[in-house]
Each structure stands twice: as structure tokens, then as C-alpha cells.
Amino acid sequence: MEGSQGLARLHALREFVFEGSLEDSLQGQARECARLLDADSCSIMLLSGGSTEEDGRLRVHAHAGAPGDRLPAAALEASIGRGEAICGQVLASGQALLVEDIGKSAYALLARRPGDPGRSMMSAPIRIDGRTVGVANVAGKGFTETDLVLFEVVCLFIGKSIQVAQLQHLLASRFAREALAQEAEGPALTAYRNPEQVARILARSFYKELTRAGFEAPQIVGATSEIIDQLNNRLHKRH
The missing domain is CATH 1.10.10 (Arc Repressor Mutant, subunit A)
Structure with missing residues (x-):
């Protein structure tokens, strides 16, 4: 990464502080994440529906992307458990994942567009106080290990915004x-x-x-x- 480009990306992290509802904040962060990483799309999934952290399931709470990269309705409504699909595997492992060319990887059968040459994706856990509360995903081309590090930093910001929004709601009541x-x-x-x-x-x-x-x-x-x-x-x- 060139020095000027890296500095510009660091400054762009300031855009991850949003005001308003949690829903609006997550939607804005999905857009900024896609822009920051030059990704075609970004989705933010949060855990819900379980009585414990272990049996919760991931659901899409925000998504941003070009018209050709919009998630289909089935994906927007789907719930993903631990070990299911790529995001479910990241949820289970707690480790961020970079797939530089998904069509040539072990995840080819799980990809939405496996026939697109050089298609890359990254998936990373969203954590609060050491607990995984969700997973963020980006898709595009040419992602590198440097991009993965930046993506993990972005997920830290997303986790903090969720924490702040929830605490603000509780303090207001x-x-x-x-x-x-x-x-x-x-x-x-x-x-x-x-x-x-x-x-x-x-x-x-x-x-x-x-x-x-x-x-x-x-x-x-x-x-x-x-x-x-x-x-x-x-x-x-x-x-």
C-alpha cells in the first residue's frame, strides 16, 4: 500500500462514526466499508434468535453494493448457523478469512458468482467485549492481506458502534x-x-x-x- 493511500484510508475511518438509529448506522457503515475497500458489496450480519450465543443465527442487517451486486431476497431473509456457509464458518472459528480467488478455492461451491474470474471475498467477525456478535462480508477483486487487516479494523468500529447504540438506548429508558x-x-x-x-x-x-x-x-x-x-x-x- 502506498503511504498516501494508507493515510487516506486511515482518515476514511472517521466516517464510521454515525449518528441516528442502529439500523441507519449499520447501513451507512456497510456503504463506507465497501467504498473504503473498493469492494463491490458489503453485508453486515448480526446474531439473533438464540437463547444463548452458541445457538444464535446470523441475519443480514445491512447491505450495500452496486445494482448488479445486490443480495437476492432469499439471502436477505436467510439465517445462517455456525459452520454453515462461509460466514457461518467464520462465526464458528472467530477468525477473519481472505479468499483471493474464490473460484479456485475450496469455497467455490459456496460462492454466489463462482464463475467470475479473480473474484475475491473477505469475511470477519464483529466482536464486543471479546464476544462475537456478528460477521461482516465484502466481495470484489484483488483483495490482499493488507486489505484483510484494514477490514478487521473496520469490524472493530462496527462492533463499537453497536455497543454504543445499545447502551444509549438503555440509558435513555x-x-x-x-x-x-x-x-x-x-x-x-x-x-x-x-x-x-x-x-x-x-x-x-x-x-x-x-x-x-x-x-x-x-x-x-x-x-x-x-x-x-x-x-x-x-x-x-x-x-
């Missing part, structure tokens, strides 16, 4: 702070560590607060239905 303080075991349990566990804690606290306030079962059911309606509205807006 007095109800969430009190619920976690009362029921969480161990220090500093936050949503990025185990979102399913945190969601259950908040749900139990919500039920207790409604009961303590004198609401009867029909009113509690109505409140739960309202939450489901809000969730359905959000899902419809996404699609």
Missing part, C-alpha cells in the same frame, strides 16, 4: 435501566450481549408493573396486542 438492575444477573448485562434474554427481562418487568398498577388481565392482553400491532406495522414498513 428509565424503565429498562431499572428492570435490568433488578433482574439481570452479573455485571453490565446489555442488549448486545444477549438480546433475547434482555427482551424477556423487560417483558417480565412490564407485566409486573402493569399488575402492580392494578390492570386486569384483559387490559394486559390489550397492551400486549398493541405491542404486536406496532411490530407488525414496523415490519410492513420495512418491506
Whole structure:
């Protein structure tokens, strides 16, 4: 890497500090990651759906790329477990992976475009406090070991942005702070560590607060239905 090019890339890392929602932040980071590495596409996948870190599955939360490199709908909706596909293998190993020519590698059968000569890809874990919470992937041509090192640094920034966003959300909610303080075991349990566990804690606290306030079962059911309606509205807006 030329000195000037390396300095420009270091300055570009400043663009990985985004404001707004976690979803917007991840989408912006996917775009910047693709631009920084001169990649055709970048996807950011986070763990969800498991009661423990080990049985969680990866789902795409952000993707950026040229029109010809957009992920198909099936890939956007897919969930990947440990050891499944390339990203699942990176999740299981916890080690970043560079494939300089995927068509000539052991991963050729897993590639979306194995017939594209010289097609490269990189996949790296996203970590928070030593735990893997997701995997980022980039595809393009001509990636090198130097690019892989930079990509791993980018993934550190992505992990920190997830951590900050989750902590900001919890600090902004007095109800969430009190619920976690009362029921969480161990220090500093936050949503990025185990979102399913945190969601259950908040749900139990919500039920207790409604009961303590004198609401009867029909009113509690109505409140739960309202939450489901809000969730359905959000899902419809996404699609």
C-alpha cells in the first residue's frame, strides 16, 4: 500500500462514526466499508434468535453494493448457523478469512458468482467485549492481506458502534435501566450481549408493573396486542 493511500484510508475511518438509529448506522457503515475497500458489496450480519450465543443465527442487517451486486431476497431473509456457509464458518472459528480467488478455492461451491474470474471475498467477525456478535462480508477483486487487516479494523468500529447504540438506548429508558438492575444477573448485562434474554427481562418487568398498577388481565392482553400491532406495522414498513 502506498503511504498516501494508507493515510487516506486511515482518515476514511472517521466516517464510521454515525449518528441516528442502529439500523441507519449499520447501513451507512456497510456503504463506507465497501467504498473504503473498493469492494463491490458489503453485508453486515448480526446474531439473533438464540437463547444463548452458541445457538444464535446470523441475519443480514445491512447491505450495500452496486445494482448488479445486490443480495437476492432469499439471502436477505436467510439465517445462517455456525459452520454453515462461509460466514457461518467464520462465526464458528472467530477468525477473519481472505479468499483471493474464490473460484479456485475450496469455497467455490459456496460462492454466489463462482464463475467470475479473480473474484475475491473477505469475511470477519464483529466482536464486543471479546464476544462475537456478528460477521461482516465484502466481495470484489484483488483483495490482499493488507486489505484483510484494514477490514478487521473496520469490524472493530462496527462492533463499537453497536455497543454504543445499545447502551444509549438503555440509558435513555428509565424503565429498562431499572428492570435490568433488578433482574439481570452479573455485571453490565446489555442488549448486545444477549438480546433475547434482555427482551424477556423487560417483558417480565412490564407485566409486573402493569399488575402492580392494578390492570386486569384483559387490559394486559390489550397492551400486549398493541405491542404486536406496532411490530407488525414496523415490519410492513420495512418491506
